[in-house]
Amino acid sequence: MILEYEGIVIGSDLKATLFAFNNNLPILFSQPRRPFRFDFLEANTDLGCVKLTSAGGPIQKELLWERLLFLLNLDGKVPFANLCESMRFDGEHLICSNEYSKIGVLNFSNCFYFGDDNISGLVKEKELANPTYTCYDWIAFNSGGKHEVDHIWVGDDFVKEIWFYSSDRMCGNSPVKDACIVSTLTEEQLLEFDYSETMARFKMISEMEKRGMKGRQNGYSTNGNPKHYKFRTTPIRRTKRRDPMEIISKDDRVSLSEVSTRSLLATLEASCAAYDRFLRYL
Numbered sequence: 001m002i003l004e005y006e007g008i009v010i011g012s013d014l015k016a017t018l019f020a021f022n023n024n025l026p027i028l029f030s031q032p033r034r035p036f037r038f039d040f041l042e043a044n045t046d047l048g049c050v051k052l053t054s055a056g057g058p059i060q061k062e063l064l065w066e067r068l069l070f071l072l073n074l075d076g077k078v079p080f081a082n083l084c085e086s087m088r089f090d091g092e093h094l095i096c097s098n099e100y101s102k103i104g105v106l107n108f109s110n111c112f113y114f115g116d117d118n119i120s121g122l123v124k125e126k127e128l129a130n131p132t133y134t135c136y137d138w139i140a141f142n143s144g145g146k147h148e149v150d151h152i153w154v155g156d157d158f159v160k161e162i163w164f165y166s167s168d169r170m171c172g173n174s175p176v177k178d179a180c181i182v183s184t185l186t187e188e189q190l191l192e193f194d195y196s197e198t199m200a201r202f203k204m205i206s207e208m209e210k211r212g213m214k215g216r217q218n219g220y221s222t223n224g225n226p227k228h229y230k231f232r233t234t235p236i237r238r239t240k241r242r243d244p245m246e247i248i249s250k251d252d253r254v255s256l257s258e259v260s261t262r263s264l265l266a267t268l269e270a271s272c273a274a275y276d277r278f279l280r281y282l
Contacts, residue, residue, distance in 0.1 A: 002093065003079060004108035005103055010087070010122070011114025013063050018264035020111060026077045028096065028106075030084050030118035032069075033241075035072045036060035036136070038151075038163045038180065041265070049269040051282040071275045073126060080104055089121035091253070111254045115244065122254055125220040126246040130186045133240040137181040137200045140169060143232035144215035147175040152207055157184045159203045178236070179204060190240065197235045207233050 009020040012029035020027040040058035041047075050067050052059055072078050083103055113123055135242045145167065151160040164177040169242040181200045189195040212227040221227055249256055272279060 003104060004156050005106060005108045007110040007112065008094075008106070008108045009112045009114065010116055010119065012116070013114060013266065014065045015259070017065055017072070017262050018111075018116035018193070018261065019259060020077065020271070021068045021072060021275075022267050023112075024075075024077070024271070025112070026079055026273050027069075027072060028078075028080060028087065028094075030116050031084050032082060033067050033115075035269040036134075036182075037062060038165070045265060047268070049279075051145065051279060068143055069075055071278055074278050075275060079106075085118060087116065087119040087122075089119070089122070092252075094122075108212065109253060111251075112257050113247075113249070113254050114122075114257060115247075117242075118223070122250060123256070124249045124250055125249065130188055131245060132186055133190060134243060135183045135185045135238065135240045137183070137238050138236040139201055139204065140167070140180045140183065140234045140236050141178055141231065142175060143229055144213075145178065147177065147213060149208075149211075152211065154207055157272060158189070159183055159200055160206065162204055162207065179233075184243070185240075197238050200202045201233050201235065205233070234271055 002068045005026055007023070007025050007235065009016055009023075009025050009027045010029065010031070012027070012031070012035040014035050016029075016033075019025070037060070039061045041061055041064065043054070043058045045054065045059060047054070047059055047064060047176060050071070052063060052067060072221070073081065080096055081096055085098050086096075087094045089098070093107060095102055096106070143221060147164070150164050154162065157204070159181055161182045163180045163182070165180070167174045167176045167178045169178070170176060181204055183195070183200065185195055193199065208231065215231045216228045216229045218229045249258060252273060
């Protein structure tokens with residue numbers, strides 16, 4: 001069976017999802033590109049049309065992304081959901097496969113391409129000598145994780161910023177915070193110890209101490225000044241995502257969309273009418 005579509009969207013980041021939602025198009029991807037947990041929309045963004053509120057502060061991009069994919073799925077616009085692991089364009093058909101076999105074939109007249117890590121034959125990437133990656137080091141605090149700081153901006157490529165969040169390792173809204181360190185690293189740097197998780201942790205602690213942050217109190221010195229334990233941390237995991245590369249379409253039916261997220265958000269409310277039969281129950 002071959003699925004026939006007039007237009008499709010390939011990609012799974014927030015921009016691709018917004019575009020598919022606003023244009024009522026099916027969306028396909030091999031791996032979901034979930035927005036970073038601490039990426040937020042502008043504070044004045046009104047998302048009441050999709051039943052999201054900013055009463056508690058700026059809305060996470062991740063929440064909007066989840067809501068849009070949910071609505072697209074209900075409307076049958078995510079034909080392979082998360083079952084597809086690779087896609088191949090043979091010049092006529094787009095062939096979608098999982099780890100073991102082909103799961104679907106489709107034809108299209110127009111394709112709006114936003115990027116996918118496991119697709120071939122549709123676009124060509126410009127080769128870079130040393131591509132860059134956004135790297136996330138997730139760090140657990142075993143001691144010194146109770147404080148009021150949520151974010152530190154450093155500005156360096158290695159340890160660009162540090163986010164502190166209520167630890168996921170404990171149930172409920174824990175006062176103990178863990179951290180996520182965000183860096184921009186090249187392929188070569190990812191292999192070097194100087195840019196490893198260990199060095200990222202050391203630099204994080206150094207930046208915390210520069211700003212007067214201290215570990216748990218440990219009594220007083222002989223002259224009456226409070227003493228503090230050192231911060232104790234453990235790496236949880238390191239994840240990375242390759243930064244966008246310049247791409248060239250290999251087929252006249254493929255458009256490399258340059259629309260901005262802001263403009264897509266501006267037309268979101270008008271697009272919600274097509275999904276009113278679902279939104280009324282949220």
